[in-house]
Amino acid sequence: MARRMAAKVAQAWIELRADDPEAVSALAVARAHLPVGARVAGLRRMRLVEIVGALPAREQVESLLHHSTQFYNPHKERCAVRLAPADPAPIESSERAVLIVEREGSWRPAAERWWRHETGEPVEVREGTAWVVRLTNPQAADLEELTLVRGRRHGLLCNPHSQDCRLAEGTVPLPWLHDPPAPRGARAAGRTVPASPKRSAR
Amino acid sequence: MSLPRVAVVQFPGVNCEAESERAIERAGLGAERFRWTRPAGELRDFDAFLLPGGFSYQDRVRAGALAAKDPLMDVLAEEAERGKPVLGICNGAQVLVEAGLVPNGGAIDLALARNQMPDRDGYFARWVLTRVEASGCVFTRHLEPGTLLPLPMAHGEGRFTSRDPDRMAALGRGGQIPLRYAAQDGRAAKDFPANPSGAEESAAAVCNARGNVLAMMPHPERAQDLGGLARTIGGTWGGSRDQALVGGETQAEGPGMLLFHGLARYLKG
Numbered sequence: 251m252a253r254r255m256a257a258k259v260a261q262a263w264i265e266l267r268a269d270d271p272e273a274v275s276a277l278a279v280a281r282a283h284l285p286v287g288a289r290v291a292g293l294r295r296m297r298l299v300e301i302v303g304a305l306p307a308r309e310q311v312e313s314l315l316h317h318s319t320q321f322y323n324p325h326k327e328r329c330a331v332r333l334a335p336a337d338p339a340p341i342e343s344s345e346r347a348v349l350i351v352e353r354e355g356s357w358r359p360a361a362e363r364w365w366r367h368e369t370g371e372p373v374e375v376r377e378g379t380a381w382v383v384r385l386t387n388p389q390a391a392d393l394e395e396l397t398l399v400r401g402r403r404h405g406l407l408c409n410p411h412s413q414d415c416r417l418a419e420g421t422v423p424l425p426w427l428h429d430p431p432a433p434r435g436a437r438a439a440g441r442t443v444p445a446s447p448k449r450s451a452r
Numbered sequence: 453m454s455l456p457r458v459a460v461v462q463f464p465g466v467n468c469e470a471e472s473e474r475a476i477e478r479a480g481l482g483a484e485r486f487r488w489t490r491p492a493g494e495l496r497d498f499d500a501f502l503l504p505g506g507f508s509y510q511d512r513v514r515a516g517a518l519a520a521k522d523p524l525m526d527v528l529a530e531e532a533e534r535g536k537p538v539l540g541i542c543n544g545a546q547v548l549v550e551a552g553l554v555p556n557g558g559a560i561d562l563a564l565a566r567n568q569m570p571d572r573d574g575y576f577a578r579w580v581l582t583r584v585e586a587s588g589c590v591f592t593r594h595l596e597p598g599t600l601l602p603l604p605m606a607h608g609e610g611r612f613t614s615r616d617p618d619r620m621a622a623l624g625r626g627g628q629i630p631l632r633y634a635a636q637d638g639r640a641a642k643d644f645p646a647n648p649s650g651a652e653e654s655a656a657a658v659c660n661a662r663g664n665v666l667a668m669m670p671h672p673e674r675a676q677d678l679g680g681l682a683r684t685i686g687g688t689w690g691g692s693r694d695q696a697l698v699g700g701e702t703q704a705e706g707p708g709m710l711l712f713h714g715l716a717r718y719l720k721g
Contacts, residue, residue, distance in 0.1 A: 272512040283521040352566060353615075399517075399560050402525060402551055409514060409550065411615045412565035 259425040260311050261332040262299040263340050263380070264322040270295050276381075280406055286395040292384035296340070297322070298349060299358070300427040301365070303373030308333055314368060320361040332424055339422040341382050347418040348397050349426055350408050351378040356427065376427040381407050393417055455482040456719035459498040461528070463488045463519040466506035466543065468673060475673040476502065478705070479712035481719065492523045499719055500537040501528055503544025505606075505671055515564065515609045516546030525551045533557060537590050537715055538665040542607055545657075545667035549612075554658050554667040555628050561619065562658065564669070565611040568650030576648055577606035579682040580633055582656045582670055583640065587630035588663035590718040591711045600634055601707040602685045603670035605656075610649040610669040612658055620652040631657040631668060636686075664718075668711075675708030 273295040280287035299321055305311055312331050315321045322329050330340045341347050358375040365373045385392050397415050399405035408415040416426065458476045462469050462485055473483035483502075486495065495501070509518040519525070525547070532538050532553055540548035546564045548554045555561055567576055584592050584599040614620055623629055632640045632654040633647040640654040641647040647654050649669070657668035675681065679702025681693040689707055696704045 271510070275509060275512045275518055279518050279521050283523070354565070354568060399550070401559055402521060402529070405560075406513060406517065406521070409517070409560065409563045411560070412563035412611075412613055413514075 257302050258305040258333065259428065260301045260305055261339075261424055261426070262301070262315050262321055263330040263332070264297040264299065264327050265294065265340070267326055267328055273381075276406060280396060284396070284403055284406060286392050289386050289388060289392055290383060290396060291386045292345070294345075294382040296380045296382065297377060298380040298427065299361075299375065299377045300425055301373050301375050302425065302428050303365075304371045305333075305373070306369065314365070318361075318364055318368070320358070320364045332422075335421065335424045337424075341422065342384070345382045345384045346393055347422055348381050348383065348393060348407065349378050349416040349418070350381065350397075351376075351414050351416075351427065353412055353414055374428070378427050455480065456499040456716075457482045457484060457497070458500045458502055458715070459484055459486040459495055460502050460504060461486050461488070461495075461524060461544075462504070463508035463522065463547070465508045465510050466504050468504035468506055468541065468671065471673045471676070472502050472504040472541070475676045475709060475712045476715075478676065478709060479716040481712075481716055488519075488522060488524060492527045495524060495527045496531060498531075498536075500715060501531070501539070503538070503540040503547050504673070505542030505544060508543050508547060511543075514550070516543060516548075516550040519547045520550035520552075525553070529553055529557065532660070532665050535662070535664055537718060539591060539711070539715065540665075540667045541671055541673065542605075542610075542669055545669055546609065548665065548667040549658075553665050554660055555623055557660055557662075557665070562612060562614050564609050565613045566609050567607070567611055567648065569644050569648070575606070575608040576645075577604070578645060578648060579604050579685060580646065580648055580656070580670060581636065581641075582631040583634035583638060585624075585627070585630050585632055587627040587659065589627075589630035589657075589659040589666055590664050591659075591666050591714040592630040593663070594714050594717055595710060598638065600638060600687065600689075601631070601672075601710065602675065602681060602689050603656075603672055603708060604674045604682075605648055605670040607649070607669060610651065612651045612653070612655040614652075620655060623658060624653045624655070626661065627663075628659050628661060629653055629655045629657065630659055630666065631655075631670075672708030672711045675706045676712075677702060678704040678706040681706055
């Protein structure tokens with residue numbers, strides 16, 4: 251229990267160095283086929299990995315992430331690490347972020363095993379997809395309209411029957427994937443959450 | 453008299469079009485490959501449609517998500533509304549679900565989520581048993597309920613699920629689950645690997661209420677040759693396979709052809 255009380259959180263924001271084909275395709279389809287697409291000026295995709303546990307100092311966390319094959323490939327991806335809410339997420343002020351996670355969880359047991367092997371410390375690792383959207387003349391519901399799939403012309407990024415989404419309002423929360431905290435034993439169980447996106451505000 | 457024509461709709465990344473065409477032709481129908489680059493309106497000239505398996509648009513965003521937005525799907529939805537049959541296999545099923553043609557023909561009502569498997573994750577492939585259920589589905593209604601069909605499955609996202617915890621059960625009660633994963637004894641399979649994805653209600657396939665649009669995760673086109681059935685398949689189908697192998701009749705019709713014959717019966721009246 252004491253260890254859990256002292257747990258720290260690290261966020262690794264991982265993005266392809268080259269143009270991301272998945273984001274390029276998503277943007278093209280949104281612009282071509284969704285009414286909201288006309289106001290989508292840009293779309294980026296990042297993998298968001300969150301590590302919770304007794305973590306070492308920033309330098310060591312970055313080194314562990316860099317040297318493992320579990321998290322990212324530094325030859326083709328870049329990784330920005332956040333350890334405190336004040337640390338900036340790699341998101342411009344003109345952009346907004348939406349996090350997509352599988353409803354049944356997004357745990358990374360192999361990464362957890364690797365971390366424990368390397369450091370001797372147990373951690374919990376989760377992964378989701380963060381879409382970073384730049385809107386032109388945005389209307390209030392644009393981000394939700396782009397995100398939640400409701401029909402062939404409405405929504406793209408999240409099918410609410412198998413996924414949850416969380417919209418960041420202002421500063422991106424830390425933690426974001428582990429919010430709200432879930433007991434370890436709840437991994438296999440599905441969580442009941444509202445069909446509308448959860449808004450994470452700090 | 454010209455044969456009924458079936459369009460095999462090919463989005464980029466689809467890879468099961470050839471064997472799908474072969475199965476359609478073996479059932480006595482005409483098959484034509486319809487690439488995504490053609491004008492969508494030309495689809496209206498066809499009598500039925502098949503969306504084959506593969507990885508449309510490389511599964512970007514989510515399996516089937518990008519193809520579901522293509523204008524071709526609007527025409528398919530209109531033609532399905534008119535009663536024309538549509539069969540989506542594996543990735544084709546994912547496209548139909550993401551496009552809302554199954555189970556409603558409108559709003560998105562289901563998802564094909566990532567497989568839930570004990571101690572493993574991701575893509576999984578094996579032969580499975582499916583059981584025919586009482587249903588008005590045009591592809592299976594000529595088959596006796598309880599009939600077991602061995603079919604291969606191969607996917608990472610094949611778990612039929614809904615946010616509404618009662619939705620899948622309601623579909624089953626309404627005859628909209630025409631195929632369920634089954635154990636060797638014929639009972640609906642809840643557990644891995646007989647239910648390879650953890651699909652709710654053991655659903656291997658879901659159709660619309662009218663029964664003319666079917667989204668199925670196993671591959672019937674890969675089970676069209678009796679000689680191609682896996683060695684692990686026993687029972688009646690296994691016996692037929694062994695006889696075919698001994699007799700040199702390896703290309704005799706396998707269990708997957710029964711669904712294509714269902715389509716032919718419907719189209720030929």
